[in-house]
Amino acid sequence: MTASRPLSLVTGGSSGIGAAFARQLAALGHDLVLTARRADRLEALAAELREQHVTQVTVLPYDLVDPATPRTLCDELHRRGLQVDWLINNAGYGVPGTFVANDWATHADFLQVLLTAPTELAWRLLPGMRQRGHGRIINVASLAGHVPGPAGHTLYAASKAYLIKFSQSLALENRTAGVNVCALCPGFTWSEFHDVTRTRDKMNKLPGFMWLSAEEVVRQGIAAVERGDAVYIPGRVNRAIKTMVQLLPDQLALWLSARESKRYRNTQI
Template identity: 75%
Template sequence: MPPARPLSLVTGASAGIGATFARALAARGHDLALTARRSERLETLAAELRQQHASTVTVLPADLADPAAPAALCEELARRGLAVDWLINNAGYGVPGGFVASDWHTHAEFLQVLLAAPVELAWRLLPGMRERGYGRIVNVASLAGHVPGTAGHTLYAPAKAFLIKFSQGLALESRGCGVHVCALCPGFTYSEFHDVTGTRALMNKLPGFMWQRADEVVAEGMEAVERGEAVHVTGRVNRAIKSMFKLMPDRLAFRLSARQARRYRQLD
């Protein structure tokens, strides 16, 4: 059984899907630990959640591009006597342009944030969840992890595909422990993501039916992890896209993906 007031740790909580997860969990009666780089935004969100939902909210600014950050974050939680019941591994971003257009340090930080940090946080927090017999881990992946990779944002799809496979394995390992693990796979979602990567003008060319709101994504994710789904693709359109690519011959799927990517990827 969950505790009376579960504690949820949300990474990348300063905006977008992360902030929406924080609001939805607070509305459910959760206390929150929020982390991201932008401390001012975290403090503003924390004040909102305390006022609207009487949640206890702990703000822990951190840059997950620092390899030492996950351990330091968990050590600070332990020092404060906070046991995490829900882990929302949401922090992420894209590196636009061709692979060799960015220096290696940029790619290394990307891999640290999208791969190493979520895996380490799960590794550090999962034992406590298992010991208490209750826990939920949501790894925010992407529809991109289910379709062929494309030029531009070259590491993004592989990183999300890794999170999907990682979540599946961890979900199987956690069966019978009261811990559910889910890779949440949204498609195009209204957020700051494309403003940060500088691809907003390209994304605005996509039709409206391709997009979901962050609150729709989060609602589906919370329901999916509670049901025990190891992987959940949000929205009917995205599920149809996944199924279509799964049924296509690999060569055709690759060609179609490459052609469509020219519409919304920065390729150089």
């Protein structure tokens, strides 16, 4: 940790894994910058954290779908004299349905939020971390980035695989500069994600042992980045799935993915 209170920027901080990061980092003594689209939820969370912890919480409502947002956000941080020590690239969502069922604008927005925005935020904030000799970057990826891409969420697994490789390279480039980078790869996590993608009914059919709480995912993720793990999969079941897929022939792994994805993906639209 730095000598003063570390400052963490959490994207997608209004709910789910992002809100869990905010709560746990505040409990660890961090000041926070929270950004997401829903200002009312951010303000409610900020009020909660200020009451429960001696922490400064800055709320900056921005939509990462706007290509100008990463620069605008970082300019505002600079204007306020805020230096980010921890970057939590958490913002994300899924686009249900087949690739051609959605218009290009929908896919372009998705790529901006899931790929371009976290990459640009890391590029803009990393030099300051290196200069100060300390920093942490957690890119919230997914177990989906380690297994064959399923039908029905065409860009999701691909985007998470990118974050994994991106994090590995950043970790190697910056470890000697005191900056740890980790791709956190949760599996099924209790959050609003499946409500937004309208797959909650299907997901509820999965056995309970396959799920982790957002709080547990975050607890393990914070420990992983502090250890210097470049990639971390929380949960024994998820790690076993990744190992099994690696050992299977590619065609068999793809066949299993096609069979299982019908249970929890909408492949008809």
